[in-house]
Amino acid sequence: MNNPKKKAAPSSSQKKVSKKGPSFDDVKKIPGQLKTRAQVLVLMLEVQKGASLQHSLDRAFQDFSPQERGFALELLMGSLRDYIPLQMEVRKCLAKPLKSSGKWLEALLVLGAYQLTSMNTPARAVIHSMVEIVRTLGYDHLVGLANGVLRGVQRNIEAANGELKPLAIHDYLNEGHWLHAELFKNWRKEYFPGIMQGYASKPPLYMRISRKVSMESYLQQLQDEEISVRFLPDTVMPVPQCIQLEESQRVSDLPGYHEGLLSIQDYSAQACVQALVNQIETEGWLQAEGVAKSQPLKVLDACAAPGGKTAALIDLLPEKTMIHAVDIESSRVERIRENMHRLNVLSENLALICADLSKPHEIIDQVAHDGGYDVILLDAPCSGTGVIARHPDIFWCRREEDIQVLVETQRHLLKRAEALLKPGGLLMYATCSILKRENTDNIEWFMTEGGSQLEVVPMDARLGLQQAYGYQRLPLPDSDGDGFYYVLLRKPR
Ligand SMILES: C[S@@+](CC[C@H](N)C(=O)[O-])C[C@H]1O[C@@H](n2cnc3c(N)ncnc32)[C@H](O)[C@@H]1O
Structure with missing residues (x-):
């Protein structure tokens, strides 16, 4: 006979997963598209602990198809670039601040918020997949919270026509990161907001064309392949071999x-x-x-x-x-x-x-x-x-x-x-x-x-x-x- 007082045995994932958040081993068995997002989450947590992506990116993405890799890179880099404004959006939707052991959940919610603001996935699919990651990893008690916060973020973003509200200087400085303080000391209000905006923007790709080929004939080759380029304005020091790729x-x-x-x-x-x-x-x-x-x-x-x-x-x-x-x-x-x-x-x-x-x-x-x-x-x-x-x-x-x-x-x-x-x-x-x-x-x-x-x-x-x-x-x-x-x-x- 069942003993009603006896708790159900935790699932295998519940037994494994640490309170501090999932590891690469934890996400290995997650199926399909959820796994891509969950691996991005683990990478993001590694970066937040101070790991450099230079060493971990290839290892983390080694089994990904080119398409999954492209999606994962966009999600990871975009969320890291926009982390602070996204984190503010997430925090607005939390009834009370997460404990320090909930840092990993905040990272997951930031990844969700980035997809809601900047990626072409329907909001329902984003919220469903992020919540499923929480459930699949065995954090059943956090499923409702994740769902509620992401729905709140979605509502706020819709109300703001999909735009993230630009932050004020004090929003950055209040975060207490040494780099913000030093950049503000160096560049004051004249340049600090622009630097923050620059940090959050996806940087364009510039090419150096070798002098082994004439610029004219190389540009013709690009044109033949319908690759459009931008030439540098004369407000910058001329670099004749440099062109920017439009896409x-x-x-x-x-x-x-x-x-x-x-x-x-x-x-x-x-x-x-x-x-x-x-x-x-x-x-x-x-x-x-x-x-x-x-x-x-x-x-x-x-x-x-x-x-x-x-x-x-x-x-x-x-x-x-x-x-x-x-x-x-x-x-x-x-x-x-x-x-x-x-x-x-x-x-x-x-x-x-x-x-x-x-x-x-x-x-x-x-x-x-x-x-x-x-x-x-x-x-x-x-x-x-x-x-x-x-x-x-x-x-x-x-x-x-x-x-x-x-x-x-x-x-x-x-x-x-x-x-x-x-x-x-x-x-x-x-x-x-x-x-x-x-x-x-x-x-x-x-x-x-x-x-x-x-x-x-x-x-x-x-x-x-x-x-x-x-x-x-x-x-x-x-x-x-x-x-x-x-x-x-x-x-x-
Ligand atoms: C900014 S990177 C150089 C980038 C490179 N000039 C380029 O354009 O591709 C700095 C380099 O300095 C090297 N480095 C650091 N300390 C050094 C040292 N004491 N002697 C020689 N190289 C050093 C690093 O290994 C790194 O590759």
Whole structure:
């Protein structure tokens, strides 16, 4: 006979799932479309714990069809970019705040809210699937709550004609995230809201077309395949090889990709190399009788992997230029090799070196001994706060204490680069950060307490906002390119 007081045995999933939310193992057995969404949820929870997507994305999506992968990427990236406004929508519909152990449920509700605002799935299907995930995972006691909140979010979004309400500055600052506080301190109300809007926008795709093909004939190929592009306005520094794709495309399907005629490279990254090459031309080093002909230029790409700027340097500088591309991580040096192989630019003039630039190295020190490098590009390791729209996980995994460590590394690399530069040589220091600590303030330190003898060389003012030292591009919704910082320095003769 049944004992009415005895509780029913929990289902196998109920036994497994932790109060802190599901893991990859928990979602393995979930069927079909629910599984895609549930895996996105687990990835999002990993990111919120500080994991970088660079390492977990391929593992998580390995069994997905291309269609599922596309859906999952859009859902994950879109929800991460819009997390704070979506979270506010969710919180408005909760009768009382979730406990800290309910953080995972908030992430699930944010994923639901993103689908309701920004994806083409009917609201009923979205709500049903998100609620079913809660049920299938064995959190039966949360099913009603999830259903009620998502219905509330749907009603509010419908009332607002599908638009998410833009947040005020204090909404961001009240969240208590160190990055918001630092960005507000750096850029105040003039730029802070624009940066937040830029972070939440899906970034466009820019291409660098190799000079191996004429731009005219390449554009014709694109036109033949009905791929439309946008040309950059003259409010930005001209980069003749750069065009923007109007719609996102599978990169490997673009004409000329397998022949190495193009690279996907953001405008700001292309502008970095272009500005350096512009100055090399101004110096007269590329003219027929100049250094390039009699004595090839010696260029050090000091932090080179995965080689985006190395490839642009090879394309824009004379064939004989000697380029040393250095990176500290051997796997990343392999990435440079693969990329240069695809672009068909491996040659005896290009040396790929795995080394810590801040330490002595035989080949690099030999060049210094022989007079030094003519040109050094120091695209330093940085916080990546200029590329959060492209890599929204950075917002979650970058910790405040990382910044001082990065600043110290950047200072060591700057000092070493100065020592390796020949008198009269040029050093471009760049980061994809928008924190002044890593950029203008760091160069100020280098030029004063750091004891640098280098002089600042002015560049095209359209590169970005003029800083005490160098130029800052901010990732604003109406400006081209990622957030980036550039300063060009010269060693006195
Ligand atoms: C911003 S990324 C460079 C991007 C690259 N210039 C491009 O355009 O593709 C910074 C690189 O610096 C490398 N790095 C970090 N510390 C280094 C060091 N001490 N010596 C050499 N490379 C270093 C990292 O491994 C990383 O690949």
